Amino acid sequence: MFVDAIERIDPFTRPLHSIVRLYGHSDIIPGSATLFFVNEEGCAVTCKHVAELITNADAIYQNHLNFLAERRAVQREKNIAHHLSRLEEKYKLRPETLVRVRNSFVNCVDVFREVSIDMHPTQDLAILRFRGFNRTLYRSYATFLRDTSRVKVGRSLCRLGYPFPDFTNFRFNPTTDDIEWTTEGRTASPRFPIDGIITRLLTENGEVTAIEMSTPGLRGQSGGPLFDTNGLIYGMQSATRHLHLGFDIENRDVLVNGRITRVSNYPFLNVGQCVHVDVIKQFLRERGVKYYEG
Template sequence: MFADAIDRVDPFTRPIHSIVRLFGHNEIVPGTATLFFINQEGCAITCRHVAELITQTEAIHKNHRKFQGERRGVERLPDASKRIAELEKKYNLRPDSVIRIRNNFVGCVDQFRELTIDMHPTQDLALLRFKGYNRLLYQSHAVFLKDTSRVKAGRSLCRLGYPFPEFTNFRYDTWSDDIEWTTAGRSASPRFPIDGIITRMLSENDMITSIEMSTPGLRGQSGGPLFDTNGVIYGMQSATRHLHLGFDIEDREVLVNGRKSRVSNYPFLNVGQCIHVDIIKAFLREKGVTFHEE
């Protein structure tokens, strides 16, 4: 049903690859997110929670570097362990703290001098503008729904994104004690579509802000387009909501592999939440950005 639409949407939908290092570890955690371009001027949209991580990248790195500098000054003192623990507390560093993030905007532009980010004040939406590029690496652009009366419960729509971080072009460099991108390894991650039907409209302050879908948005699809069979954009994947179904089972005896076991189960329905197309268009108008409607 959506095969032709995916071919229309794919040329302007792109992955954001990220590699993350946690405090006290050399292992690298790969991650993905999604953005899609809205014109031929290097402008794209994604989720605000994705954009916030991008903007925090340098501050996170500087915080760890300051900690490293002070730690070197106390490592040979008699009470080094105590002082290092105090520094960890000072810089808010715990075993699960992120100390380094590197991002790679795959297939967007050949290079860029500046990336400006505008975040919506209340919704999970952000505008990215690449500046100082020589050549666009994406083709075409989003075409948004004009008549939003067509956004109705029961309509089938699809989302496209990059939920599975299968790229391997990164490494930990012992000499610099840092993580980095490399030219070796796999540099791509597979695109992944997921369809569903509109279930409800979600409102805030008597204004429709989101579209609820019968299927969840997957991790890494955040920022990806929501579209119909013609490739027309209805919204943007933002979050997954977990609705408690109430069909709870507690301490029930069942047969598991031929043996009696006591189990409990608390089922939830996972549904997708997408930013409504009207919210997106209003934000783009406010920022004076060119976009296209069907």
Template sequence: MFVDAIERVDAFTRPLHSIVRLYGHSDIVPGTATLFFVNEDGVAITCKHVAELIDQVDTIHQNYLSFLGERRYMQREKNAGHLITQLENKFKLSPNTVVRIRNSFINCFDQYQKLTTEYHPTEDLALLRFEGYGRKLYRSCATFLGDSSLVKPGRSLCRLGYPFPEFTNFRYNPSIDDIEWTTLGRITSPHFPIDGIVTRLIRDKGSITGIEMSTPGLRGQSGGPLFDPKGLIYGMQSSTRHLHMGFDIEDREVLINGRRSKVSNYPFLNVGQCVHVDVIKAFLREKGVKFYEG
């Protein structure tokens, strides 16, 4: 049903690859997110929570560099351990704190000079404007649904994104104590479609703002397009909601590998939540961004 649509949507949907380092660790955590282009002028959209991580890259890095600078002097003191602990509290560093993020926009442009972001005031939606770019590597742009009355429960739609970070072109460089991209390893991650039906329309203060889907949006698909079999964009994947089903089982005795065991289970229904096409189009109009409808 969605074979041709996936090929059309894939031409303007792109992954964001990220590598993350946590405080006190040299291990690298890879991650992905998704964006898609709305016109031929280098303008794309993604989720607000994705754009916020893009904007925080320099702030996070500068905070860590400031910490390292002060720690260098404290390491000479007799009570260095105590002083460094106080310093960690000052800079809000713990073993789970992100101290370095590096991002790479895959197959968007051969190069670009500037990226600006603009956030929707209430919804999980952001605008990305690439400036000073050379050759465009995306091959077309989105066409949004013109008649939003077609967004109804029961309609089959599909999402496309990059939920599985299979790229390996990164490393920790001990000589500079930093993480970095390399020219070795796999530089791509495969796209992954997931279909479902519209279950409910999400309302906020009387207005329809979102679309609930019967299947979850996968981690890394955030910012990816929601589309019909023709490739028309109905919305953008934002998050996954976990609905408690009430079919709970506690301490039930069952046979597992021939042995009696007691098990408990508290099932949830995982449903996708997408930003509605009308919200996206209104935001683009407000920001003076050209886009296409069909």
């Protein structure tokens, strides 16, 4: 149903690969997100929560560097455990705290000087502008739905993104005590479509701002396009909501593999939430970004 549309969407939809390190660990956690380009000028859109990971990367690392500098200064002090605890409190470091984030924009442009980011004040939406590139590595760009009266409950739509971070081109460098990208290993992650139907239009202050889908958006699909069978963009995957169904089971005996087992179950329906196309187009207009409609 969406075979031809995916072939039209894929050339301008790109993954953002990320590697992160947590405080006190050398293990590397890979992750991915999605963005898509809206014109030939190096302008793309993604989720605000994805853009925040990009903009906060330097501050996260600088906080860790400041901590390391102070830790070295007290390394030979008596009661080092007390000093370390004080520094961890000062720099808000816990075992789950991010201390390093590195991002890689895959097949977006050949080189770039900077990426400027505009974040929507209320919606999970951001504009990325690549500056200083020589040529684009994406092919074509999005065409947004002009007649948004077609955004109706029951319409079948699809999302495309990169939820599975299968890339392996990274390592921990013990010499520098840092994580880094390498030229070895897999550099790509598989694209992954997921379809569904529109179940509700979500509003804020009387204005439609989001589209609810009958199927969840997967984590790395955040920032990916929502489109119809013609490849027209209806919105952007943003979040997954968990609706409690109320069919709860508590301490019920059921037969499992030939044995009576006591189980409890609290079912939820996972539905996708997408930024509405009108919100995206309005924000692009406000920021002076060219886009196309069809």
